[in-house]
Amino acid sequence: MSKKITLTGVLVVILLLSAIANVALCVRYVRTVRTAQRLHAVSNRLQVQTTLVVRNRNLMQSVANEASQYAKKNTAMAALVQQYGPLYEQLNLKPSQSAAPKSPTR
Amino acid sequence: MTSSEPFPPPSGGLQDQPRGNDERALGQAVSSMRVLLQLSVVALIIVVACSNVFLFHQVRLLRRQAAELQAGCLEMAKAVGEYETNTVPLMERFVTDLRKVAERNPDFAATLAKYPLPPPKSTNAAPVTSVRPVSGGTAPLAPATGTRR
Numbered sequence: 001m002s003k004k005i006t007l008t009g010v011l012v013v014i015l016l017l018s019a020i021a022n023v024a025l026c027v028r029y030v031r032t033v034r035t036a037q038r039l040h041a042v043s044n045r046l047q048v049q050t051t052l053v054v055r056n057r058n059l060m061q062s063v064a065n066e067a068s069q070y071a072k073k074n075t076a077m078a079a080l081v082q083q084y085g086p087l088y089e090q091l092n093l094k095p096s097q098s099a100a101p102k103s104p105t106r
Numbered sequence: 107m108t109s110s111e112p113f114p115p116p117s118g119g120l121q122d123q124p125r126g127n128d129e130r131a132l133g134q135a136v137s138s139m140r141v142l143l144q145l146s147v148v149a150l151i152i153v154v155a156c157s158n159v160f161l162f163h164q165v166r167l168l169r170r171q172a173a174e175l176q177a178g179c180l181e182m183a184k185a186v187g188e189y190e191t192n193t194v195p196l197m198e199r200f201v202t203d204l205r206k207v208a209e210r211n212p213d214f215a216a217t218l219a220k221y222p223l224p225p226p227k228s229t230n231a232a233p234v235t236s237v238r239p240v241s242g243g244t245a246p247l248a249p250a251t252g253t254r255r
Contacts, residue, residue: 077211
């Protein structure tokens with residue numbers, strides 16, 4: 001029984017292969033969309049957290065500035081400001097400039 | 107009955123001519139149907155190929171965007187983690203010490219009261235995540251990990 005390779009057969013095989021490739025690409029697309037959606041949700045959550053971080057840092061900067069101002073007239077506060085030098089550095093403030101003079105506490 | 111001729115022609119010369127016409131018409135119909143089928147398959151191949159190209163580009167674009175998003179997420183997560191690990195404990199200790207100073211200095215207490223700082227904790231060993239936001243919509247020094255919109 002001889003099999004003749006007809007043009008229709010070749011075309012059907014090509015169509016079949018294309019359909020298989022199409023299904024594979026669809027699966028890959030759906031997976032990629034899901035991954036992107038998950039990443040988008042994580043990104044949104046992280047942006048909210050980053051906003052909180054920025055707000056907290058601004059608040060602490062204000063408090064640290066008040067402490068620095070108060071340290072000019074209070075030695076205890078001056079000592080505290082000196083002690084928390086790393087925090088001032090993290091808040092982009094300069095504790096050395098706000099150090100209290102060697103004057104007695106009022 | 108042979109396999110090549112499943113329906114042997116009936117014996118009789120009068121019906122040979124119409125039967126030949128029928129066979130020719132049938133052959134033409136099969137041929138045209140075959141051409142039609144081939145054209146349909148070719149059209150389908152073109153459509154599927156276009157769909158493949160579109161999907162391939164979409165997947166590539168989406169993967170690139172996902173990679174960029176992932177890099178941004180990693181950067182933000184690193185910054186938030188560093189803040190929670192290093193800055194928050196220092197801030198809490200600083201606020202606690204400021205409160206101690208404010209207890210002895212009422213004028214500074216009045217200054218400190220202007221800021222919505224978190225309430226003092228009962229123990230020093232409490233985890234960072236136990237810091238609660240004060241009422242009124244603000245969440246000063248609140249940990250960023252437990253925040254959901």
